[in-house]
Amino acid sequence: MAGERLLVRCAGKLCGLEVPLVREVIRPLPVAELPRVPKFVMGAVSHRGEAFPVVDLATLVGLGSCEMLPSSRMVVVQMPQGRLGVFVESVEGVGGRPEARDVDLEAALEIALTK
């Protein structure tokens, strides 16, 4: 197995994010809508003195869109190019589950941005 994943739910589906990228999991913050950005970008937030964009994981990987639920969370990840917020419907924990879809965030972003 290629290591443990942070298991999250988006558009009802279970996905796995690379654990080393994850900095923290927080409740959703108020988002400032960014103009002229692709649809998967929800906007920008300011957290711990840093400003970074937030993406909807479901839209990013083509699963529709995440609903705002009481269990919704923002996963703060550190990409090589900078910090990023990933909006998900819930965080289920860390581990390996065969049905979880593996998400390579870096590749997904690159594909989504070149579209």
Place this chain on the structure above:
Amino acid sequence: MAERPPAPDAGAFLTEAQDVIERYASSVSALSAELRVPGKEASPDLLNAVFREVHSLKGLSALFGADRLAELGHVAEDLLEGLRMGRLAFSDDAEEILVELIDGFQGLLGEGGKVSLARAEAADSLERKIRDLLERPRAGHNEPMEIADPMLRQSLTSYEAHRLLENSKSGFDLFLARKSFDLALFHDELSELSTVLGELGELIATLPVPEQSKGDTISCDLLFATQKQRWEIETLLAGRNVDLRPVGKPEGPPRREEAPEPGAPLQTVRVDIRRLDQLMETAGQLGLSRQSLSELATQLRTQRLPAELLSRLLLEVRRLERRSEELQESILQTRLVSLSQLFDRAARVVRAVARESGKSVELLASGGDVRLDKLIVEALSDTLMHLLHNALDHGIEPPEARSAVGKPAKGVVRLLAEQHGSQVVISVADDGRGVDRQKIVRVAVERGLLEESAVAALSTRELLGLVFVPGFSTAKDASLLSGRGVGLDVVKTDVARLSGFIDLESEPGVGTTVRMTLPVTLALLQGLIVEVCNRRYAIPVNAVWEVLPKATLGAAMKRREMVVPVVRLAELFALDGGADRDERFVVVVGPGEGKIGLAVDEVRGHQALIIKPLSTVLGPVRGIAGLSLLNTGTPLLVLDIGALVDEAGALFAATASRATRVVSAG
């Protein structure tokens, strides 16, 4: 066995050494300026400052194993020690060496671990020059003298003793002023008395008198030299409870030599600027808590609490507000540094470029005391040097060419910094040949930046603005210094990154002025808050010229004889429901000659904002400079005015003929 110290951080060394060299250069240049005044001697304070920097550089280099630099520092220290102690006369040679040392240090530092032959030879030759100078004894300095008063002889450092002897030789009288200070007021009273005595002549030393200090009082002797008569001093000090007594003239040979002290240590600390950012952030959060407290207090007002308790609560909330503002302001102040180091560097660059190009140029600088955020000053350095290179290489003509058109052979470059509220305008103006407009057009057409047919429709400003377009450069022959393939487009981008803008004016045959408008700091910016389609944005107020109620929205309007294109923010940002709006306000923003009007629905006042640049993890977002948190905790986008002006300019150019019609009709 002692452990080796941890591996030294080369980056930190470079930064720190660079700082020291800059400070050294700045002190040397102040010293030169002082010596240029006829009859004026090198002031001890400045000599001390120069000595201190060389001393630090030597220590620092030795610590980090930059041996060659440490060695040059050591020899330079000998020279300064000689000058400071008066063993060596302050000749033109000495001054020249001090100036040459700037490049000497810089050169060795730049080479890092490996030192090229050329640099090593330059350093060798400097060291030889210094040794030659040190061999030369000072005329008339061979009659040693001694301080008569035994108390002074034992208490003064050798430097202070030297100052005493020098003052005495110059015919000044020496006095000791003794005063008992109340412990609680000691610091203020002492510095006040020091100032008074310093104005009479030179305050040489402050010596505590322990035997006179009892209970809550502390007693000091202040040694000073003056040309004033005793009765004059006594009149001046009347009512201050100062006991004045004259010091005997020095006599006989000195008995001892004491190790010199490198002046008084500066009371400063070095702080990572990120720590200041964190402090600012915390102060901002303090502001948020204050806001919540104030809301709570307001709610409590209806709760039938004892009035006294409530009013005390409200008072404390007010005080908290004031303090948190003061805190932010103080943190801001610690980030600010004067432009003087940058200006000193500018003077050196101008000298060097003038020498290289065989041109005769005078730099007139003013406003070096204007203070800006350290990050901005640092980021500005290369930009400013680039502009100066341009002024000298392309602006100022060779002396013969200047004489031929009736200009003085010596060209003038003016470097000016002025603060206007929360913004600083820095301009570089030369009295050279001006920008060759035909050449601009030719080059722009050649490089495919401009259609030949479009030339006629260009305004002067648009034409001059072409020099800022990427890929444009009028430098035909790249000089040694400016031919780095960096064009003005890079300068423009760099200035924009600092939330500033740049502007160029030029008159053929008369000269060129480049003007940069920058915020004093990026840490705390006043923002005008505007609303479009129920979304709020902040515009840095240093970019705002005026806010006008919008009567009818044309594609452009005329303000003070200038055509200002108007863009609708809703349309530019493609906001939902932005197509058929009737905006109420136009906010005029942008640089002097390149203003645009942004049409918005509402203007919601202004507010101090802490701006964080937006992470570029998804690439830059066009038109957005960063993000700020409002007191309510909601994030607010801050507009990148430079980018919006460019974008609007491009849009406007595409429909220029239509816009012009609108203007003439209105």
